[in-house]
Amino acid sequence: METSLPLSIDLYHNDVKVWKSNISLINHEIAFIENLTNSYxxxxxxxxxxxxxxxxxxxxRKIKNRLDTLVQSLTKHDAELSGMLECDTVSCDVFFETKxxxxxxxYRDFIDTYSEIKTEIFNYCGAILKSNKSQDNK
Structure with a gap:
């Protein structure tokens, strides 16, 4: 008989996988934003x-620092999830769930903060670029 992971471990791992995937996309967006704000x-x-x-x-810069901290937390948490298999007490389950x-x-707080600043940057830069385009067409 094959033993399977408790559903909660699978869900936790899936959450972390989704978060890491979103963070990978955010890293690419940040590189684009840095290039944009440093361009002429x-x-x-x-x-x-x-x-x-x-x-x-x-x-x-602040977003990147928070992102580094979040990635470290996610990596550590993902590695610690395997410890749930060795733990069969309710207090242990509560610990992992709380963590x-x-x-x-x-993660959600980071995403909210990042989304706000990204929107602010894109709105500002977009307005300038539109303004420049309309002046070029005159």
Whole structure:
């Protein structure tokens, strides 16, 4: 008879897998945003351009630091999940569930923060690029 993992372990591993996949995409987006904010496509005449781009760069550095911390937490948590197999007490299950929910909250908070700054950057840069395009068409 084959023993299978408890459903909760499979669900936890699946959560971590999805989170890591999303983080991989975010890493690519961050590289794009860094290239965008460091590019020379913006008109130097744009009011407060330097300050705004520096503001975005600062936020991206903070996002990258949080992302590194989150990846470390996810990697450690994923490795620790195998410990659930050796644990057959309710308190052990509660420990892993509490830990998982804590990391899930950290992940969601990161995603919310990242989404806000990404939207702010794209809206700002998009407005400048549209403005430049309309001036070019005159």
């Amino acid at each position: 496509i913006f008109e130097p005449r744009t009011p407060n351009l330097f300050e705004k781009l520096e503001h975005f760069k600062t936020h991206i 998982h929910l804590s990391i899930k909250e950290e």
